[in-house]
Amino acid sequence: MVKEIIILRETGILLFHYSVSGTRRLDELVAAFLSAVGSFAKEVSQDKIMVMSFAKDKLVWEKQGDLYFIALVSQEDSGEIHRVILQDLAQQFVSKYYGDLMKELPDSKRFRPFADVVEMTLQKFNGIPGLARRYKTVLLPAPDLNRLKRVLHEMEVNRDIHRGALIISDGYVATSNLRAYELEAVLDLIHTTDEEIAMLEHSSLDRNTAFLLTRVPDKGTCVFVVNTGMSEQTYLELISPFVTLVRHTDFAGAKRFEPDKTEGPISFYNYDSIEPITDLESIIQEAQILFASETDTFRTGLLRMINRLGKETTVAELHEAGGLPREQGDEILAQLIARGLVRVTKIFPIIGERDERFIAYLEVIGIKKRDFAVVESIWKHCNGAYSLREISERTNVPASRILEVLRALGNYVTWSKERVIADVR
Numbered sequence: 395m396v397k398e399i400i401i402l403r404e405t406g407i408l409l410f411h412y413s414v415s416g417t418r419r420l421d422e423l424v425a426a427f428l429s430a431v432g433s434f435a436k437e438v439s440q441d442k443i444m445v446m447s448f449a450k451d452k453l454v455w456e457k458q459g460d461l462y463f464i465a466l467v468s469q470e471d472s473g474e475i476h477r478v479i480l481q482d483l484a485q486q487f488v489s490k491y492y493g494d495l496m497k498e499l500p501d502s503k504r505f506r507p508f509a510d511v512v513e514m515t516l517q518k519f520n521g522i523p524g525l526a527r528r529y530k531t532v533l534l535p536a537p538d539l540n541r542l543k544r545v546l547h548e549m550e551v552n553r554d555i556h557r558g559a560l561i562i563s564d565g566y567v568a569t570s571n572l573r574a575y576e577l578e579a580v581l582d583l584i585h586t587t588d589e590e591i592a593m594l595e596h597s598s599l600d601r602n603t604a605f606l607l608t609r610v611p612d613k614g615t616c617v618f619v620v621n622t623g624m625s626e627q628t629y630l631e632l633i634s635p636f637v638t639l640v641r642h643t644d645f646a647g648a649k650r651f652e653p654d655k656t657e658g659p660i661s662f663y664n665y666d667s668i669e670p671i672t673d674l675e676s677i678i679q680e681a682q683i684l685f686a687s688e689t690d691t692f693r694t695g696l697l698r699m700i701n702r703l704g705k706e707t708t709v710a711e712l713h714e715a716g717g718l719p720r721e722q723g724d725e726i727l728a729q730l731i732a733r734g735l736v737r738v739t740k741i742f743p744i745i746g747e748r749d750e751r752f753i754a755y756l757e758v759i760g761i762k763k764r765d766f767a768v769v770e771s772i773w774k775h776c777n778g779a780y781s782l783r784e785i786s787e788r789t790n791v792p793a794s795r796i797l798e799v800l801r802a803l804g805n806y807v808t809w810s811k812e813r814v815i816a817d818v819r
Contacts, residue, residue: 396476396516397451398466401487401505405460410487410505412512420466423453456480458488461495474651478533479519486511529577531651532566538643542569545636552632554621556603560636562614562645572619580605580617591626608633610640662727664710665782665793667741669811670703677703677735684729692718696726706741706809708797742810743785743800745769745776755806768799776800776807778814 398420401410411418454476455464463480487508494500519533534542546558546569559570559577561584570577579598583605587594592607599605599619606618606629616637620629630637670677677700685696695718702715713723730736746752756766768791775785786793800807 458484556619558618740781744778
């Protein structure tokens with residue numbers, strides 16, 4: 395379920411906050427989100443990674459222009475469905491407040507009425523995220539879905555019809571009030587009969603009840619849990635309004651969703667820097683409380699990572715110090731970032747001019763020939779205008795080699811935490 399939704403500019407300015415229960419957990423996570431979102435591993439494109447998982451919750455987000463639409467949802471919820479919800483909200487928000495958004499500092503009070511739009515939108519998607527966790531699901535336009543739900547509910551008022559569902563021809567669930575084990579059974583049974591109308595008993599059902607399956611050509615199968623003992627004609631009359639509605643519903647253009655795959659763990663770019671925001675002792679105290687239930691091996695690695703924090707310490711160096719599996723190390727970083735103890739920063743190396751002093755310095759430190767070749771390749775990009783990742787992309791030199799050589803140059807290299815506007819060399 396959705397717990398909170400916020401809308402903010404990429405600069406960090408909060409425009410709108412919606413909370414189901416009145417909590418403001420997202421306020422605590424905004425800084426962590428903005429710090430971490432630019433530092434996911436390159437192999438996982440920032441345009442595609444839209445989920446950040448924590449212990450019990452996860453952040454799902456959508457970006458439109460300079461606006462982030464972020465939802466705090468339950469860990470087990472469908473990230474894909476919630477992205478669709480956020481896309482819907484993004485379109486409505488930008489359309490409704492376009493004039494206000496053109497202002498550099500809009501009045502956030504103007505956006506408060508958007509809470510009504512959020513609640514209407516969440517109601518429109520009611521029940522769909524739960525289905526999408528486990529089943530192939532089709533998402534109909536809101537008017538069609540609401541009509542199906544309303545008529546299905548009317549069918550279930552009859553004491554002989556307990557619950558119902560609609561599964562379209564290609565096996566996607568359109569709507570369902572069946573219990574989870576009943577839906578599982580139906581998805582197996584639906585392929586065992588070619589009859590237009592079938593009454594199937596099943597061990598998962600209560601005594602004197604059965605599944606009533608009615609096929610609607612080119613549309614799908616209407617499924618009901620019904621009391622047994624009536625004539626086929628009686629059943630058809632009872633479910634006729636729902637079947638008729640299904641016949642007149644267009645499923646062709648509706649969006650299909652596959653069951654949610656477990657989102658991969660957060661993976662930070664190896665050569666971004668992790669910078670402590672507070673003193674190491676405070677970080678250690680907070681981390682020991684946070685990870686108190688973990689194994690001794692985990693907590694030992696945690697302390698090694700924290701003690702390795704310093705100036706320009708990279709993600710890779712922290713992982714090496716901790717000696718933990720990558721997934722565990724990244725989870726530690728995510729939790730420390732979320733609690734405002736550390737932040738991710740890009741590092742922009744600066745090498746001075748290649749003059750006689752520079753050549754003399756290289757001779758003094760005895761730079762190796764292969765390292766000198768790296769310096770030759772990267773020098774013109776090491777002017778503070780490019781991060782390690784960008785230099786690596788421009789020169790095809792691995793970031794690990796660039797960092798190794800720059801470390802060898804010692805004090806001749808300075809490091810900036812912000813991009814420097816520099817002349818092209």
